[in-house]
Amino acid sequence: METFTSWRTWDEARVDLAELPVDLPAVEKAAVAAQRWHGDQQRPTGVPYVEHLLEALEVLVRGRGVTSTELLAAVLLHDVVEDTEATTGDVEAEFGPVVAELVDWVTKPPTAGAGRQQKRAAKAAYLRRLGEAPPEAVLVKLADRVSNVQRLYQIAPDKQRSYYAETVTYILPLAAADPWFARWYGEWRERFAHLR
Structure with missing residues (x-):
């Protein structure tokens, strides 16, 4: 199972992205905005929050082969409305309606x-609603979840089993429509099968 942990800083990501057919200034604008909005936030593991965003970006770029500016901006910004003071309107003002809509779809x-x-019922409803999301929003969510579950063993042991079950129940059906994500999540499911 491939993991996506090479890009710890935007500078590291920029070096690899510069070799690809992406609109680097536009993606960098999103990376800078994400850093500004998330500030000093940390993941539950204690790492800077931006590392999660860069992992999700790496999933789309190096794993799935995405070069769409809107998708790459949305994956970098996917948590700003949910986890910061930023609003969907703020995202739209800086990045346009397409990116704002993608971020809105993946915001709990x-x-x-x-x-x-x-809270559990609201989260389940949110995850079920993703089945109606545009394919681009689904790609953002799938990349986000890859970052979250690729090292499932790092989260609290009492939450591993429920997070595994949630991913199998709600995320794997979304991944089934995309060959790359279907393969990745299939390998992931076997890697963590002991949590069934």
């Missing part, structure tokens, strides 16, 4: 003040 609805069961 707010659940502040909701109980545990309400």
